[in-house]
Amino acid sequence: MTRLTAIVIDDELFAREELIELLSEFDQIEIIDQASNAIEGLKKINQHKPDVVFLDIQMPQITGIELLSMLDPDTMPNVVFVTAYDQYAIQAFEDNAFDYLLKPVDPCRLAKTVKRLNKRDTTQTESFDPIAPPTLDQIPCSGHNRIVIIATKDVEFAYSDLSGVHVQTATQKATSQLTLKVIEDKTSLIRCHRQFLVNVKAIKEIKLLENGLAEIITQSDHPIPVSRRYLKALKETLGFH
Template sequence: MFSALVIDDELFAREELIELLEETGLIEVIGEASNAIEGLKKINQLKPDVVFLDIQMPQITGVELLGMLDAETMPHVVFVTAYDQFAIQAFEENAFDYLLKPVDTDRLNKTVQRLVKADQPSPAPYHAITPTQLEHVPCYGHNRIVIVSSKDIEFAYSDVSGVHIQTASQLTTSQLTLKVLEEKTVLIRCHRQYLVNLSAIKEIKLLENGLAEIITVSEHKLPVSRRYLKYLKERLGFH
């Protein structure tokens, strides 16, 4: 039995697919989401074996959502799309599988059999279709969802309550990991728990024992560990 999450902004399509999946007797649908932001949160919370993901969704597309996941812990992803056969060819070699809308029962059964035959969950080479850089980062503020432009982020840091994103005007929380933010945004590592945007650095104070402290343009203070100080200097042009 495989656990599954269905992400689709169309309620009817989502409900129909859930019904078809449950009829297979091999898929347990443990959650659903109506958009990519909600879907990202549920992927991290529920950790499904497979995600059935609509490609075309408002604000954040399915492909953009894929780029926000950590490749090392990514579940199988089955694209669900209304694209025609020619458009879908781009996905054939870079996804575990895909389904065309409206979903055909026989085609879905073939997808389920592929899951059964898979020795273990191992992500397909999604890098060929996912964006190398994220233009937007979905975040959560006070009773609202915020889409933050990645270039506006001053720094990000993690603590026991999650990953936090600081811009010049607000502090929000994101479902993205620091690793994904480091790999797919302009932020660079300055500490095990901190990433910083080079353009947001106002000054760097050199402290004792090879440590340092960053002052951002908004007067926030960030620690710099010995491990990353040399790299930070090099990125700023100091050798």
């Protein structure tokens, strides 16, 4: 029998431990990690790529629903919401989430969820668009042994390299657990290079170079490459044809 890998994310220690204890009764589920907040949870989801995530909704700084919108749709696991608020479940989760559980979790109800998960082809994913926020107002980042939440409007540009995905504001650089694709899809930043996204409002000037290339200079004087592929669209966005 194939066991489904799972991560439990809940800021309440007692609730998290209780759910893990209940899940340990099922041979079909293997708990591979846990997290006490959405930022830590996002990191562990990207690291482990579990089959299913049991996700609390009401958490500080970033809620479970906001975390949902930060997941890459190409690798998104099945998500089972865990909530103490029945109205949330009735409003949103019944039709759009894979499943939801009300706190305190009833073992019989949990058994039904596990049975459904076991029947499901875990390579498929649900569409969460109806409940996930269409845009991200903030980007969770880490840097210098701390966790920072950066307002999307303050980001001048984002880029990827071998060490990960980074966002740059006028005053700080931080590493994010979000993929460049999620940032592009969920924010107003636009693609200017295969590895760079830019906030149009942060552009101070564009230097046109040879061979159809260009270079953006941001308001805080950071240079950003512009490739031929994206230069035309960038100029059109700025009103130059």
